[in-house]
Each structure stands twice: as structure tokens, then as C-alpha cells.
Amino acid sequence: MIKCAKCQQIDFVQKSGIVRGKQRYFCKACDYHFTLPEAVENRKNKPRHQVTIIDIANELGISKSTVSRALRGHTDIHEGTRKMILDLAQQLEYQPNPLANALLKSRTNIVGILVPEFRHYFFPTVIMGAQEILSKAGYNVMICQSDESYETEVANVKALMNSRVDGLLVSVTTQTNNVDHFRTVLRKQVPLVFFNRVCPELDTPQVIVDDYAGAFQAVEHLIQQGYRRIAHLAGPVSLLVSRLRMKGYLDALQKHGLPVDNELIIHYDLTEEKARIYANYLLSLAQPPDAIFAINDPTAIEIMLVAKSRGVKIPQELGIVGFSNDPISAIIEPPLTTVEQPVWEMGRQAARILLEQMENPRIETYQLPTKLIVRGSSMNA
Amino acid sequence: MIKCAKCQQIDFVQKSGIVRGKQRYFCKACDYHFTLPEAVENRKNKPRHQVTIIDIANELGISKSTVSRALRGHTDIHEGTRKMILDLAQQLEYQPNPLANALLKSRTNIVGILVPEFRHYFFPTVIMGAQEILSKAGYNVMICQSDESYETEVANVKALMNSRVDGLLVSVTTQTNNVDHFRTVLRKQVPLVFFNRVCPELDTPQVIVDDYAGAFQAVEHLIQQGYRRIAHLAGPVSLLVSRLRMKGYLDALQKHGLPVDNELIIHYDLTEEKARIYANYLLSLAQPPDAIFAINDPTAIEIMLVAKSRGVKIPQELGIVGFSNDPISAIIEPPLTTVEQPVWEMGRQAARILLEQMENPRIETYQLPTKLIVRGSSMNA
DNA sequence: CTGTTAGCGCTTTCAC
DNA sequence: GTGAAAGCGCTAACAG
Numbered sequence: 001m002i003k004c005a006k007c008q009q010i011d012f013v014q015k016s017g018i019v020r021g022k023q024r025y026f027c028k029a030c031d032y033h034f035t036l037p038e039a040v041e042n043r044k045n046k047p048r049h050q051v052t053i054i055d056i057a058n059e060l061g062i063s064k065s066t067v068s069r070a071l072r073g074h075t076d077i078h079e080g081t082r083k084m085i086l087d088l089a090q091q092l093e094y095q096p097n098p099l100a101n102a103l104l105k106s107r108t109n110i111v112g113i114l115v116p117e118f119r120h121y122f123f124p125t126v127i128m129g130a131q132e133i134l135s136k137a138g139y140n141v142m143i144c145q146s147d148e149s150y151e152t153e154v155a156n157v158k159a160l161m162n163s164r165v166d167g168l169l170v171s172v173t174t175q176t177n178n179v180d181h182f183r184t185v186l187r188k189q190v191p192l193v194f195f196n197r198v199c200p201e202l203d204t205p206q207v208i209v210d211d212y213a214g215a216f217q218a219v220e221h222l223i224q225q226g227y228r229r230i231a232h233l234a235g236p237v238s239l240l241v242s243r244l245r246m247k248g249y250l251d252a253l254q255k256h257g258l259p260v261d262n263e264l265i266i267h268y269d270l271t272e273e274k275a276r277i278y279a280n281y282l283l284s285l286a287q288p289p290d291a292i293f294a295i296n297d298p299t300a301i302e303i304m305l306v307a308k309s310r311g312v313k314i315p316q317e318l319g320i321v322g323f324s325n326d327p328i329s330a331i332i333e334p335p336l337t338t339v340e341q342p343v344w345e346m347g348r349q350a351a352r353i354l355l356e357q358m359e360n361p362r363i364e365t366y367q368l369p370t371k372l373i374v375r376g377s378s379m380n381a
Numbered sequence: 382m383i384k385c386a387k388c389q390q391i392d393f394v395q396k397s398g399i400v401r402g403k404q405r406y407f408c409k410a411c412d413y414h415f416t417l418p419e420a421v422e423n424r425k426n427k428p429r430h431q432v433t434i435i436d437i438a439n440e441l442g443i444s445k446s447t448v449s450r451a452l453r454g455h456t457d458i459h460e461g462t463r464k465m466i467l468d469l470a471q472q473l474e475y476q477p478n479p480l481a482n483a484l485l486k487s488r489t490n491i492v493g494i495l496v497p498e499f500r501h502y503f504f505p506t507v508i509m510g511a512q513e514i515l516s517k518a519g520y521n522v523m524i525c526q527s528d529e530s531y532e533t534e535v536a537n538v539k540a541l542m543n544s545r546v547d548g549l550l551v552s553v554t555t556q557t558n559n560v561d562h563f564r565t566v567l568r569k570q571v572p573l574v575f576f577n578r579v580c581p582e583l584d585t586p587q588v589i590v591d592d593y594a595g596a597f598q599a600v601e602h603l604i605q606q607g608y609r610r611i612a613h614l615a616g617p618v619s620l621l622v623s624r625l626r627m628k629g630y631l632d633a634l635q636k637h638g639l640p641v642d643n644e645l646i647i648h649y650d651l652t653e654e655k656a657r658i659y660a661n662y663l664l665s666l667a668q669p670p671d672a673i674f675a676i677n678d679p680t681a682i683e684i685m686l687v688a689k690s691r692g693v694k695i696p697q698e699l700g701i702v703g704f705s706n707d708p709i710s711a712i713i714e715p716p717l718t719t720v721e722q723p724v725w726e727m728g729r730q731a732a733r734i735l736l737e738q739m740e741n742p743r744i745e746t747y748q749l750p751t752k753l754i755v756r757g758s759s760m761n762a
Numbered sequence: 763c764t765g766t767t768a769g770c771g772c773t774t775t776c777a778c
Numbered sequence: 779g780t781g782a783a784a785g786c787g788c789t790a791a792c793a794g
Contacts, residue, residue, distance in 0.1 A: 097484075098545065099787075100770085125500070434771070480772095
């Protein structure tokens with residue numbers, strides 16, 4: 001059952017007494033005395049036992065503090081001792097237990113990410129960007145999605161806080177009007193960074209793109225293409241991003257002397273069904289719009305589908321511009337004009353700020369650039 | 382500074398000695414004696430201090446064991462004591478520290494999910510399905526993506542194991558040929574369930590769809606539509622899903638007496654670039670195919686884009702069928718014929734099996750149904 | 763350079 | 779019914 005630690009043979013090994021509470025063995029073949037690594041013995045009893053510093057300490061007959069120090073890379077330690085410890089640790093495949101550390105330090109090295117959904121292109125991509133930075137910094141990521149439900153969002157924040165995450169990256173739901181759950185987070189001094197769908201009323205960093213400029217450019221482009229009756233299918237007023245893009249839309253109309261027709265402005269909850277309903281509504285107006293600026297690409301795409309189903313020609317009869325440059329917008333026909341935003345970079349940036357926030361808190365709003373990408377859906381030439 | 386616990390006034394409160402090591406207060410207005418909840422006092426010193434059972438025990442002058450019992454809902458406890466404890470716990474917003482519990486029980490209530498990517502529709506949806514079940518069961522989810530890199534996969538498994546997840550839901554990369562890292566997981570008795578991209582060589586549950594039947598139907602449909610020279614842009618041989626769909630393709634050809642032309646069968650690594658390259662290659666053959674069965678929808682869509690750019694008419698000159706029913710397949714033009722699989726349900730099922738695995742391990746392969754959805758890309762009428 | 767001790771927050775025997 | 783004490787794995791302050 002027991003292999004000799006030197007010659008690896010089995011048949012010649014016999015027990016040879018107990019030293020310091022540990023069973024010692026003796027190989028009659030190669031004349032070698034040894035003890036079994038504690039971990040090996042333990043494993044027999046507890047199958048899930050993980051090697052601990054105590055196993056190493058016992059095996060080497062030293063104290064666990066010394067082992068800890070060696071493993072932590074402290075300097076004031078005998079070179080021989082260190083080598084001994086490091087070697088055995090490697091041999092036993094020692095893995096520090098992060099739970100013990102977390103309990104001790106009240107730090108889990110986990111960052112929570114909370115998004116409203118990840119069916120579309122945007123949020124998964126932001127998450128990937130954030131993960132890139134966070135995992136480099138030694139953090140794991142716990143992802144929750146609120147499914148655009150305020151209640152779920154509150155529950156998720158609670159769950160993440162309860163899991164003692166070291167920080168939180170959040171994009172709120174369309175329904176989030178009360179932000180007390182985030183106040184609790186801040187009160188408990190857990191770093192919190194909002195991105196895309198932010199909470200400017202909270203004193204914590206926010207990462208957004210230049211929504212205003214993007215929207216302005218988009219609408220100005222439509223005007224330059226000759227469209228005159230431009231509708232805006234906007235997001236809910238609760239979201240800053242909706243309000244900023246709305247302002248860009250309004251200002252572009254104003255700059256070019258176009259009237260604002262409230263009939264052409266619709267706020268909606270970003271669900272697919274509502275997008276379809278309102279697209280149909282707009283196209284059934286007595287004086288329908290000749291172009292629509294959509295709050296985002298999924299919305300624009302729903303509009304395109306509705307327009308197509310009604311036989312409305314894009315871009316001749318209806319110009320359409322979206323926002324985000326979802327890959328699907330290059331695939332659909334005609335390809336969708338859209339405002340590109342650095343989605344991946346937004347995740348990276350939010351993560352960087354969160355990490356910085358852990359060191360020295362600073363409240364700031366970070367704004368990334370946008371860029372209009374002109375495609376077929378708005379080329380009324 | 383100190384509010385009276387009864388009349389809530391501030392000005393009349395004064396200290397009234399120390400009892401059992403705790404400062405007591407006295408309100409001259411309402412004649413009420415009280416102590417400050419320990420937690421409140423502590424909060425002043427350690428801003429991040431969370432209320433612990435010790436705080437409650439001290440405040441009530443009882444032992445933490447009793448508090449623990451009351452909170453755990455043990456029966457043998459005085460009703461009055463229990464009520465006192467529960468009330469104070471609520472008042473102080475006591476939250477048990479999961480870290481302490483995790484350390485004690487070696488259970489984190491975290492499940493790791495490892496996927497190759499989440500840019501497309503498939504994996505995010507599976508994850509949402511899994512999360513639905515897992516969060517109901519009280520588990521948090523830690524998501525990693527390997528980005529189709531074997532090394533990243535190994536690193537991620539290590540990281541998740543190191544975080545002491547209670548279970549693992551995995552879909553492997555296209556590059557995963559060596560599965561030793563998963564053997565380690567099983568050796569440490571951590572429940573492991575594969576889905577979609579599975580590892581049949583490992584003794585652990587696998588969740589897949591009926592890839593063979595789905596592929597067979599898809600190809601048979603193409604044949605029935607009159608296509609005779611049907612190519613297959615397949616996944617890497619390393620993946621079981623590739624092999625099963627390949628078999629369905631081959632058997633359908635055989636059943637209908639069509640020859641197998643190896644020139645028309647290409648295995649590739651599922652990257653966008655390669656999809657484009659091979660689509661171009663197939664369409665440039667001296668005898669190009671008149672239809673292509675693609676391993677999945679993203680592949681099919683790349684093929685469609687290439688075909689369009691070459692002026693090849695779909696479905697007249699080229700029939701195309703994909704796999705998965707990615708929402709984009711209904712949007713692209715012509716809409717893509719595809720094999721629907723219950724993606725969300727796959728996540729739910731995998732999660733359920735993982736939970737069951739934690740109770741009584743059982744090795745089984747679960748297979749979900751598929752269904753052909755015929756759309757314009759293959760209607761050669 | 764190394765060992766001893768205490769403690770992170772909690773559950774769980776084992777006593778009384 | 780309740781308390782005391784041990785211990786999960788680890789780090790760090792304090793002694794030598």
C-alpha cells in the first residue's frame with residue numbers, strides 16, 4: 001500500500017514507530033526512513049481534504065507561521081528552509097485556501113458585475129472587456145443579470161454584497177428609479193462603478209460614451225441626407241443615456257431649423273414587443289416620419305423588420321440610424337447606419353476605474369468617444 | 382450624538398455606567414435605560430464592520446452559540462430568547478457572513494460556469510437558463526470564458542477550483558484535446574457537468590442535443606429541396622458535436638444515394654475568418670456545391686455573407702442550413718433555415734443535473750430534442 | 763530567523 | 779435550554 005519515498009517499491013515498506021505524533025516508515029529494500037506526507041494520509045480519510053500549510057509544517061517539523069512566511073515570499077527566512085517548504089508545497093500541489101484569506105482580510109478578490117441582460121451584443125462585450133482587466137489584477141468575476149426588473153436588481157445587489165464582493169460594476173435596469181440599494185453599497189464602502197446606464201445622482205464614478213455628440217451626429221447626418229421628418233424612438237426617461245441622446249436629437253433638429261414634433265418622439269422600455277408596437281404606430285401616422293433615429297441597434301433592427309413587413313422601402317422611404325454598432329447591423333439588409341461606441345473599451349475602462357477606486361476613491365464621470373458609421377439604411381442618394 | 386432608544390431624542394441622553402463591559406445610557410427625558418447596539422458602536426471604529434453574532438450576543442448578554450442556534454432555527458431554545466435574538470438581528474440588519482461558513486463547511490455556494498465565448502446567442506442563453514435554476518437553489522454563479530484557448534481554459538479551471546466552487550458547468554474549447562485538468566476536478570470530487578461541447582471520455586454527466594438527428598433532418602431537407610451537391614462546413618473533429626453532426630450529414634447523403642465528396646467536407650476551428658476563407662474556397666471549386674450545411678448559425682451566416690458578396694443567389698444557386706436558431710437567422714435575408722435546439726432549457730437541465738450531482742453522483746448523458754425550422758435560405762421551389 | 767498566540771465569523775460537539 | 783471550547787486555514791503582531 002505504501003510506496004517507498006526513495007526506491008518507489010511497495011513490498012519492503014514497514015512502519016517504524018511514531019515521531020512527533022507522525023507515523024514513520026522504513027524501507028527494507030533501500031534502507032530509507034521516511035514519513036508519509038501528511039496530506040497523503042489525510043486524503044485517505046477525507047477525500048476532499050486540501051493540502052494546508054499545517055500539513056506542510058507537520059511534515060517538515062516546523063511551524064505553520066514559517067511555512068506561511070516562506071509561501072508569502074517574506075525575506076527574513078533561511079534560504080534552506082524556504083527551499084524545503086517551496087519544494088514540498090509544489091510536490092503536494094499546495095493551493096492556498098482563498099476562503100481563509102477572505103475571512104481574515106474581509107477581501108474575496110471577487111468583483112460583481114450586474115447588467116440588465118446579456119442577450120444582445122452590448123453587455124457581453126462590456127463584460128469581456130472588464131474581465132480582461134480584472135482577471136489580470138487577480139480578481140474573479142461574479143455576473144448577475146437583472147432581466148430589466150428592479151426587484152431582481154435589488155435582490156442581486158443584496159446577493160452580491162452578501163457574497164462580500166470587493167467591488168461592483170453596474171448598469172441599471174430601465175425600471176430603476178429608486179437607488180437606495182446602491183446607497184447601501186456606498187455606505188458599506190464597497191467600491192461601485194456605473195457604466196452605460198448610470199446613476200449620476202450617486203457620488204461614485206460613472207463611465208459613459210459621448211451619447212450627446214453621437215446622437216447629434218446621427219441626426220445631423222439624417223438631415224444632411226435630406227430627411228426632414230425625423231422621429232426618435234427613445235429609451236425611458238429614467239436613463240441618463242436616453243436623455244442625452246434625446247438632447248442630441250433635439251439640438252440637431254434645432255440647429256437645422258427643423259420643427260420638433262412631439263408625435264414623433266416616443267419613450268419606451270426597450271423591450272422587443274414595444275419596439276415593434278411603436279414602430280408600427282409611427283409608420284401608421286397620418287404624416288409618418290421619413291426617418292427614425294433609434295436609441296440603440298436592437299431597436300433600430302426591430303424598426304427595420306417592421307418597415308420591411310409593411311413594404312416601406314429603406315432608405316428611400318424611411319431612413320434609419322441606430323446606436324452601438326452591434327455586429328448584426330452590418331449583416332442586416334440594408335446594413336444599418338449606427339453610432340459606434342467602444343464597447344469593449346468601456347468594460348476595460350470601468351474595470352480600471354473600479355480597481356483605482358479600491359486604492360484611492362475619486363468621483364468622476366468618464367466619457368468615451370463615439371463615431372458615426374454610415375451604411376445603407378440612411379443613404380438617401 | 383446618541384439618540385434615546387425609546388423617545389428618539391438626543392439632548393437628554395447621558396452615560397450611566399458600564400455593565401458587563403458595555404457602556405449603558407440613560408435618557409433623562411423619558412427615563413429610559415438602554416445600551417447602544419454593539420454594532421453601532423463598532424461601526425464608528427471600523428466603518429466596514431458587519432454585524433456579527435457576537436455583536437448580538439454581547440448586546441443581549443448571552444453567548445454566541447445561543448444566537449447561532451436561534452438564527453439557524455434550532456428547536457431546543459427558549460421562545461423568549463429566540464424572539465429577542467431574531468428581533469435584534471432584524472433591527473441591526475444582521476447578515477450572516479458566508480465566508481465564515483464557507484471556511485467551516487468547505488462549501489462556497491458558488492458554481493463556476495466555463496464557456497468558450499459569449500459573443501453569440503448560444504452561450505449567454507445557456508448561462509441564463511443555468512442561472513435561473515442555480516440562483517433559485519441559492520447558488521451564485523462565477524462565469525469564465527476561455528476565448529477558445531486551451532491554455533485559458535486550464536487557467537480558468539484552476540482559478541475556479543482555487544475559488545473553491547461547489548460545482549462546474551463546462552463547455553470546452555475547440556482546442557481541448559487533453560482533458561487532464563478536468564480529471565483533477567473529478568479527483569477532487571467537485572461535481573462537473575459538461576454541456577454542448579462535452580467530454581464523453583470523462584465519467585461525468587453530459588448534456589447535449591440530438592445533434593445527429595438534427596443534422597440528418599437538415600441535410601435530408603436539402604436533398605428533398607432538390608440540392609444534390611451538398612457541402613458540410615464542419616467543426617473541429619475534437620468536438621463530439623462536430624462528429625455527430627457530421628455523421629448525420631453522411632447518413633442522410635447515404636440514405637438518399639448521394640455520393641460523399643471529400644472535397645465538400647471541411648473541418649474548421651469556428652473562427653469567423655476561417656469561415657469566410659472556407660466559404661470562399663467552396664464557392665470557387667471547379668464544381669462548387671449547390672448547398673451547404675453549416676455546423677452552426679454563425680458559420681451559416683458567414684457563408685451567406687460570402688455568397689452574397691460573390692453574387693451567388695440564395696437559395697436558387699446555393700441552399701444553406703445552419704444549426705441553433707440564433708435570432709439573427711430570422712433577421713438575415715433570406716432568413717436562414719436552421720435546426721432549433723432548446724438552448725435555454727439546456728442551461729436549466731445542466732444546472733439541475735449539477736445540483737443532483739452534488740447529492741448523489743450519477744453518470745449519464747442527457748439528450749435534448751432538436752427541430753428543423755425551414756426558412757428562405759433553403760426553399761428551392 | 764522562527765515559534766507562539768490570537769483572531770477573522772461561524773457551527774458544533776460536549777458539558778452542565 | 780444554554781455556555782464553553784474547539785476548529786475551519788490563514789496571517790500578523792509579538793517574542794525570543
